[in-house]
Amino acid sequence: MKASDSIKVHLGQRVKLLRLQVGLSQEAFADRCGLDRTxxxxxxxxxxxxxxxxxYIIATGLSIDLPTLFAFDHSV
Amino acid sequence: MKASDSIKVHLGQRVKLLRLQVGLSQEAFADRCGLDRTxxxxxxxxxxxxxxxxxYIIATGLSIDLPTLFAFDHSV
Structure with missing residues (x-):
């Protein structure tokens, strides 16, 4: 997997994990962020x-800062 | 200043600080990242x-990870 694909996959998994930890559905989280669910x-x-x-909108929607959003192993 | 503008300004200042700390000109850093100097x-x-x-390319070009790139105060 290319590094550029890997970082997107890792971030996606991170966003999902954090969203579930705060008990939000994709729909509720999208509304909170003012973004489309899809x-x-x-x-x-x-x-x-x-x-x-x-x-930044996603981090704010999760009530965390950007370093925390990116606090995952993204070595490729 | 809107939050979305503020995060871009803060990140820009951070990239410049980190670039200068490793002694790279914009030109040399752009070459290292494979991005245009402008x-x-x-x-x-x-x-x-x-x-x-x-x-991710910028963080890699600075030999740091994304949490370190975003390790600045970006409260608006």
Whole structure:
């Protein structure tokens, strides 16, 4: 897997884990973030390449900061 | 300043600080990342909204991980 694909997959898994930990459905989380549910789904499946602004919105929606959002092993 | 602008400005300042700490010019850093110098300049000025893949390339180019790249105060 290319490094650029791997980071998207790892981040998607991280977002899903954190979302489930706070007990939010994709729908509820998308509403909280003001993003489309299918976009959240795409991020969690690792097929989207979100921008810094979207990453910040997601972290804010999870009530965490960006270092915490990225606190996962992403060595390829 | 909008939160979305603030995060871009904060990240830009962080990238510049880290780049200078490793003694790289924008040109040399852009070459290392395989990105255009003007794009690096735009990121450092906070006027670009880089994607996750680009952020990962920048962190890799600085030999750090993403949590370290985002280890700055970005409360708005």
């Amino acid at each position: 976009y959240i789904s795409g991020i969690e499946r690792g097929v989207r390449n979100p921008t810094l602004e979207v990453l | 794009y690096i300049s735009g990121i450092e000025r906070g006027v670009r909204n880089p994607t996750l893949e680009v952020l």
